[in-house]
Amino acid sequence: MSLPLTLISHTLCPYVQRAAIVLDEKNVPFERIHVDLGNKPDWFRAASPLGKVPLLKVGEDRYLFESAPIVEYLDETQPGKLHPQDPTERAKHRAYVEFASQILNGIGALYNARDNTGFQAATEALRTKFSHLEEHVDMDGPFFAGASFSLVDAAFGPVFRYFDVLEGFTDLGVFDGLDRVRRWRQQLSQRPSVIGAVTEDYPGLLREFLRRRESWMSHLLDLAERGERIVAMQ
Structure with a gap:
């Protein structure tokens, strides 16, 4: 056993x-x-x-x-393959799992930016990556490659979760006009496995983490808690 x-x-x-x-x-x-x-x-x-x-x-x-x-x-x-059987498609999925990691690096650059100039540059870089995804997410959904949940979806659930918290205090605009990505994000946010991957106190823990960065995002969070809200992409 x-x-x-x-x-x-x-x-x-x-x-x-x-x-x-x-x-x-x-x-x-x-x-x-x-x-x-x-x-x-x-x-x-x-x-x-x-x-x-x-x-x-x-x-x-x-x-x-x-x-x-x-x-x-x-x-x-473990039973229940989440990778495609076709070798070419499987290689593509592996590449997009790595793409998710690069977006996570971009999110790190966003919350570590020391000033508005760096923050805007990091925001625009994320927008560029999500715009690329708009052309590659399955048109009909609900997941990255269509009807079946894959390892790419598992990689992007945590990516989108960041924005559920960030959009609570700043308007980043990185998903504006990206209908496929926004639909995909919504589907993943409702998936029980994605919901259950973190504890219920995750949003508060993330906000506290961001507050301690002493970065431009920390400043935006402080403004929001005082009742002000800044649009990131201007």
């Missing part, structure tokens, strides 16, 4: 969310352990050579690290 899987997590990590979504989509029971990345325990340092989450514990002392190989492992070993 195989040992239960354990997902080593952090409350805000979007890459952890990918693995949690895939585990839920496949109805795989698992334990979830949260670690404090500011005070990493010794066992975590030994198990994670990059010092990052997620980790997936697959045996008494066997750990997988990095989200992409973790979700690929889950797709290969």
